[in-house]
Amino acid sequence: MASVWTRLRGHQEQRALFERSLRNGRLSHAYVLAGPAGIGKRLFARLLAQSLFCTAATPGRLDACGECRNCRSFDSGNWPDYFEIGLPEGKTEIPLDLILGSSEKRGREGLCYELSSAPLASERRIAVIDDAQRMNLDGGNALLKTLEEPPANALILLISDSPEALLPTIRSRCQLIRFFPLLQEDLEHLLLEKELAASQEEARAAAVLAEGSLTQAEQLLNPELRELRELVSREFSTFEAMKPLDVAKQIADRIEKISGSTEEQRQNARWLLSFLADAVRLKLRRMSSGDLGDPLLQRMGLRCASDLLAVLIDRILLATLHVDANSPVRLVLEALFDDLARFMRLGPASAR
Numbered sequence: 001m002a003s004v005w006t007r008l009r010g011h012q013e014q015r016a017l018f019e020r021s022l023r024n025g026r027l028s029h030a031y032v033l034a035g036p037a038g039i040g041k042r043l044f045a046r047l048l049a050q051s052l053f054c055t056a057a058t059p060g061r062l063d064a065c066g067e068c069r070n071c072r073s074f075d076s077g078n079w080p081d082y083f084e085i086g087l088p089e090g091k092t093e094i095p096l097d098l099i100l101g102s103s104e105k106r107g108r109e110g111l112c113y114e115l116s117s118a119p120l121a122s123e124r125r126i127a128v129i130d131d132a133q134r135m136n137l138d139g140g141n142a143l144l145k146t147l148e149e150p151p152a153n154a155l156i157l158l159i160s161d162s163p164e165a166l167l168p169t170i171r172s173r174c175q176l177i178r179f180f181p182l183l184q185e186d187l188e189h190l191l192l193e194k195e196l197a198a199s200q201e202e203a204r205a206a207a208v209l210a211e212g213s214l215t216q217a218e219q220l221l222n223p224e225l226r227e228l229r230e231l232v233s234r235e236f237s238t239f240e241a242m243k244p245l246d247v248a249k250q251i252a253d254r255i256e257k258i259s260g261s262t263e264e265q266r267q268n269a270r271w272l273l274s275f276l277a278d279a280v281r282l283k284l285r286r287m288s289s290g291d292l293g294d295p296l297l298q299r300m301g302l303r304c305a306s307d308l309l310a311v312l313i314d315r316i317l318l319a320t321l322h323v324d325a326n327s328p329v330r331l332v333l334e335a336l337f338d339d340l341a342r343f344m345r346l347g348p349a350s351a352r
């Protein structure tokens, strides 16, 4: 039998765990699939659902053929017992309508209603809520009612990269399944398979930096972000001549241009700061392994230069915390580059 699970890289332990529960008749009504963004949790949820609907799978095996009538219908998005909702493009919350129905039809449509109805074509109804931490309080409470008295044939899969942001009352009624970053080789494979990288070398370079996340790797390979990265590298290599506020402005302008929302701005800024911190760490490593050609080293000597780089890394990490705490990206960058330029000019003691 062909298997749809070949579409997924990694996460075989989690698959085995669900398979055991299925075999022992111990499948819960609700799970939280938790783990970093961009590693395949939603695909996993879909494959899990498809496997529970497939008629060709061996009993006790968590598998789906991709060929039977049920599988074909599922793959085309027309399977009547499967429901999936998530964050609509440009929105910061999952609309209550998706969970409880529109205000005219409240309680007579939406995810909770569908789950409470009898399955039409199979044994159970399955619902997936992607980015589940983006349900607001009303949405969360509506779902909680369903979780408190789960319909006999329902399976609910919540997907989240920050499960701690879910209502505690929701968390306590779901079984938590942790997912981990992709292995570097799996990520490389995916980048080539999806034609996101043009060559093995490009795929490898992105996979090394992407922390096991396809989303992060995609960002690394994005031409606009690459330009931004090059701009930062260029400025950083001629730091002593840098006009910090000009650089901060250029970078902030560029980030605004390529980001759709303020959340995306923050994400791009975070990504840029981690790139900058990595660049400084690399410089530090080179220096301490005896690369004496660095102009910084020639100017201030090894001890002082490595102190300086450590100070720069701390300052960049502080900027990341500010971005996480929702400070405006532009202000964070201005303050950061102003400080970096000063430390570079006056040496590490100026940071104290």
Ligand SMILES: [Zn+2]
Pocket (backbone or CB within 6 Å): 053, 054, 055, 056, 057, 064, 065, 066, 067, 068, 069, 070, 071, 072
């Ligand atoms: Zn099938």
